[in-house]
Amino acid sequence: MTRSILELVEEHSGENFDLHERYMNAQMVKVLKTIGFDRHYVRASGPYLYDDRGEQYLDLLSGYGVFAVGRNHPAVVRVLREVLEAELPSMVQMDVSLLSGILAERFLADVPGGLEKVVFTNSGAEAVEAAIKFARYATGRPGIVYCDHAFHGLTLGSLSLNGEDIFRAGFGPLLPDTHRIAFDDLGALERVLATHEVAAFVVEPIQGHGVNVPTRDYLPEAARLCRKHGALFVADEIQTGLGRTGKLWAVEHWGVEPDVLLSAKALSGGFVPVGAVAMRKQIFDAVFSNMVRAPIHGSTFSKNNLAMAAGIATLDVIREEKLVENAARVGEGILGELRALVGRYAFLKEVRGMGMMQALEFASPDRLKHRSAWKLLDAAQKGLFSQLITVPLFQKHHILSQTAGHDSATVKFLPPLTIGDADRKWIVRAVEEVVADTENIGGAIWELGRSLASAAIRTKVGR
Secondary structure, eight states, X not given: OOOOHHHHHXXXXXXXXXXXXXXXXXXXXXXXXXXXXXXXXXXXXXXXXXXXXXXXXXXXXXXXXXXXXXXXXXXXXXXXXXXXXXXXXXXXXXXOOHHHHHHHHHHHHTOXXXXXXXXXXXXXXXXXXXXXXXXXXXXXOOEEEEETTOXXXXXXXXXXXXXXXXXXXXXXXXXXXXXXXXXXXXHHHHHHHTTSOEEEEEEOSSBTTTTBOOOTTHHHHHHHHXXXXXXXXXXXXXXXXXXXXXXXXXXXXXXXXXXEEEEOGGGGTTTSOOEEEEEOHHHHHHHSXXXXXXXXXXXXXTTOHHHHHHHHHHHHHHHHTTHHHHHHHXXXXXXXXXXXXXXXXXXXXXXXXXXXXXXXXXXXXXXXHHXXXXXXXXXXXXXXXXXXXXXXXXXXXXXXXXXXXXXXXXXXXXXXXXXXXXXXXXXXXXXXXXXXXXTSTTSHHHHHHHHHHHXXXXXXXXX
């Protein structure tokens, strides 16, 4: 008889880091231990995590945006249990499944621009891979344009559109005919589109790495330029979509109608990975042009019943609990209160974002003493100052967050869309206290800085 999974978890309780160090990514274990994030979580509910000591943490990481409806949402749990207990046929393959058809209908009903067809995938990266294939086939062109600092995934095709060199280094040669341009630079985009070799421009409406928000005209004009030059405008809404920015889709802030829209992460409800590639009918029909080509693109697990049910339940929760509206109200409240801190503290340069996608950028200040302290940290590792924010937010205030990119002095928050006013106050109070502490050069927070700098230097020497 199969052992109870809960018995197995209990038997190995507390072995998380040891098992990962021995059999998986030991470097990640070192990172977590170095910054003091090595907790043993035993329970999760909504926006909160609980460790083996009974301590509660506010999760502003949300599994990189996966837990938009919170962790272990009861409505999603109920639906998944129903599917498991119903013994429904799944992945018959020489068939068309009902649940995937239902999810397709509901998903496309709320996608901007009248996109009529959808392909389901197992992940966001796989959605990007599919978009590359469909764009090339539908246009007959090879070129794919992407932006500096973009993040579209880590599989080989999606990695070819990654704008951070640290992720690309050593994995080449990557896909040919890909072109990197600066984000929010229409001139650069038009120059590459004018070659008439570009199949698609793939862009995040708000960049996840850095939470970079474009100027008002950038996305509408980018979409117009794509139409002018015969390229497809592909909106990567894998992180920004499904309410994250205070609109169901981030492109709605600018009135943009993409040719292709990518979704994943939150669509899973936090349980079963699922991605979606919505597109115009003519793009879809170009690829699936006859019966011989019916199986020309697909994925074994992509339309499995659990993933489809999770997507259906998640869309229902977002609508019924008005989470898009909550993301706009509470998220903009957080941004407004944090923006009020800019100018009051030396290191805080800017607060930006939309809805529940937020960033605090720090920079070297004018004051000599503060500038010297910054330079010492930056010499050890560029962007290290951001850890002076994330570490005490976690250790002292029990708020889990992350830096917004490699070598970036920017802290990023991706709260679940379910957080309320009490959580907003928790966030603002904690951030202000931590940022205020950085003003005291030589204080406890700078002892942490020296410790982190020493660890960074040891890592460089050990390479």
